[in-house]
Amino acid sequence: xxxxxxxxxxxxxxxxxxxxxxxxxxxxxxxxxxxxxxxxxxxxxxxxxxxxxxxxxxxxxxxxxxxxxxxxxxxxxxxxxxxxxxxxxxxxxxxxxxxxxxxxxxxxxxxxxxxxxxxxxxxxxxxxxxxxxxxxxxxxxxxxxxxxxxxxxxxxxxxxxxxxxxxxxxxxxxxxxxxxxxxxxxxxxxxxxxxxxxxxxxxx
Ligand code: FES
Numbered sequence: 001x002x003x004x005x006x007x008x009x010x011x012x013x014x015x016x017x018x019x020x021x022x023x024x025x026x027x028x029x030x031x032x033x034x035x036x037x038x039x040x041x042x043x044x045x046x047x048x049x050x051x052x053x054x055x056x057x058x059x060x061x062x063x064x065x066x067x068x069x070x071x072x073x074x075x076x077x078x079x080x081x082x083x084x085x086x087x088x089x090x091x092x093x094x095x096x097x098x099x100x101x102x103x104x105x106x107x108x109x110x111x112x113x114x115x116x117x118x119x120x121x122x123x124x125x126x127x128x129x130x131x132x133x134x135x136x137x138x139x140x141x142x143x144x145x146x147x148x149x150x151x152x153x154x155x156x157x158x159x160x161x162x163x164x165x166x167x168x169x170x171x172x173x174x175x176x177x178x179x180x181x182x183x184x185x186x187x188x189x190x191x192x193x194x195x196x197x198x199x200x201x202x203x204x
Pocket of ligand 1: 115
């Protein structure tokens, strides 16, 4: 057989082999079709996008306050506290009064619980008085019955006291806290305890 005839035979045989080959199936990757694979990629992308969007919304919606900024935590030097039973001290930047009563220290919001005016300490009467509508409060923030329209006692902030032993005590209900011998003190203006209504059982 000549070389030419062999080539002719191969040329004739080639299409026959190709025609006999089975049709190529859809691309499979370990049992997952291309369509399914693309669907999973799309789903993962959507989930990632949703997670990013949710995270961004939470990040911008949550209030963030720095220490020393109203809404955040204020550090107070215990040496600067008013003596027990003496005139309360106001911290204007922090928007609270520090009132060291016989029962303990209180951090009282500077805002009147009626319509939000800023009340003052009136030494002559030994009480807080609101200039707007005349509500009166004792040094511990209790509304004086019948004196003014404020519906409840003054609001309080949460205080954390560090003792000489290093343990801390927090008045989570805003009640008076003993500060004798305290080595550190913080007031959390992000944690306001609403004054309870005049005449109801006291918060302890
Ligand atoms: S705002 Fe204080 S009594 Fe009205």
